[in-house]
Amino acid sequence: MRSFIVILLGLIFIYSCKDQDQNASVEKPIAKTETTVKEEFAIVIHGGAGTILKKNMTTEKEQAYKAVLEEAIRTGYDILKNGGSSLDAVTKTINVMEDSPLFNAGKGAVFTNSETNELDASIMDGATLNAGASAGTTNVKNPIDLAKAIMDNSPHVMMAGKGAETFAAEQGLEIVDPEYFFTENRFKSLKRIKDSEKVELDHDGKQAFYDPEIKDYKFGTVGCAALDKNGNLAAGTSTGGMTNKRWGRIGDAPIIGAGTYANNATCAVSSTGWGEFFIRAMVAHDISALMEYKGMSLADAARTVIHDKVGGLGGDGGIVAVDHNGNMVFEFNTEGMYRASMNASGELTIKIYKE
Numbered sequence: 001m002r003s004f005i006v007i008l009l010g011l012i013f014i015y016s017c018k019d020q021d022q023n024a025s026v027e028k029p030i031a032k033t034e035t036t037v038k039e040e041f042a043i044v045i046h047g048g049a050g051t052i053l054k055k056n057m058t059t060e061k062e063q064a065y066k067a068v069l070e071e072a073i074r075t076g077y078d079i080l081k082n083g084g085s086s087l088d089a090v091t092k093t094i095n096v097m098e099d100s101p102l103f104n105a106g107k108g109a110v111f112t113n114s115e116t117n118e119l120d121a122s123i124m125d126g127a128t129l130n131a132g133a134s135a136g137t138t139n140v141k142n143p144i145d146l147a148k149a150i151m152d153n154s155p156h157v158m159m160a161g162k163g164a165e166t167f168a169a170e171q172g173l174e175i176v177d178p179e180y181f182f183t184e185n186r187f188k189s190l191k192r193i194k195d196s197e198k199v200e201l202d203h204d205g206k207q208a209f210y211d212p213e214i215k216d217y218k219f220g221t222v223g224c225a226a227l228d229k230n231g232n233l234a235a236g237t238s239t240g241g242m243t244n245k246r247w248g249r250i251g252d253a254p255i256i257g258a259g260t261y262a263n264n265a266t267c268a269v270s271s272t273g274w275g276e277f278f279i280r281a282m283v284a285h286d287i288s289a290l291m292e293y294k295g296m297s298l299a300d301a302a303r304t305v306i307h308d309k310v311g312g313l314g315g316d317g318g319i320v321a322v323d324h325n326g327n328m329v330f331e332f333n334t335e336g337m338y339r340a341s342m343n344a345s346g347e348l349t350i351k352i353y354k355e
């Protein structure tokens with residue numbers, strides 16, 4: 001009898017262990033958050049990361065950048081405050097930066113090697129995981145609107161070149177003469193790079209992207225991530241890419257998972273930086289995945305991906321992101337990143353340099 005009881009207890013013990021194991025394998029880590037306060041809504045933007053040093057800036061230039069960043073973020077903030085959607089806030093906020101010649105998106109897009117402007121953009125809805133992206137367009141005034149139209153009104157996620165432009169016209173989006181994208185500054189930058197390329201091509205056969213005057217390879221992509229009052233996250237990114245790009249080169253900005261990602265269960269992210277590295281590191285999705293599968297906080301996930309992963313590959317750049325509780329993060333491994341954030345109480349932060 002005693003041995004029967006011992007065997008019975010043994011079987012109950014083994015069974016309960018197995019049961020716990022099964023539970024452990026289906027248990028999903030809950031994404032940690034940095035604060036205990038849940039923001040009702042939040043918005044965060046960037047205007048590009050790079051070698052942005054105070055010593056290379058004038059006060060007027062600094063003020064000019066800050067003014068557009070503030071106008072852009074207040075546009076999105078007002079939409080969110082009035083109960084608008086994060087998708088609408090992201091689109092309208094990015095429109096303000098696309099219309100400014102200061103940023104490498106829309107009006108201020110950089111030049112390709114053939115002296116044209118080819119623009120990329122993407123947007124993602126964290127509630128449905130729907131997404132839209134356009135690449136290499138030359139006459140669509142606001143590429144983020146095209147990305148949104150692709151998401152909303154087509155069966156596709158991504159369109160490129162002529163086809164994307166035809167779709168934009170059919171959708172009634174504003175089409176401009178490609179000349180609209182001409183800016184003196186960006187053109188001079190291309191010329192400087194081409195001059196240095198002559199030397200580099202002779203030297204090691206490599207294509208040059210480095211502008212000796214602005215001391216960088218790229219500058220000024222724009223992006224936005226937002227949480228609305230309904231708990232919906234969205235992110236979007238818009239860019240002219242890299243100066244002197246060739247052969248229809250497409251960067252990370254229109255690649256869902258690299259330049260843009262949003263998921264209501266985790267966070268919304270927009271990237272800026274050396275696109276080739278951001279594509280290889282799948283930056284935006286990787287941050288979300290670390291939260292979802294490893295239970296990391298947004299801040300830890302962003303730090304890991306930007307410094308360990310992108311930095312480890314030899315790339316540079318940064319992200320802005322907001323999680324499902326409204327915690328906002330700026331993370332970059334460059335000297336600076338044009339950036340701003342606003343929480344539900346209207347507290348505004350605008351920064352340019354590393355701190």
Ligand code: ASP
Pocket residue numbers: 048049104218219220221239240241242250251252253271272273274275276
């Ligand atoms: N990520 C952009 C690209 O590689 C450039 C940038 O963010 O400045 O096209």
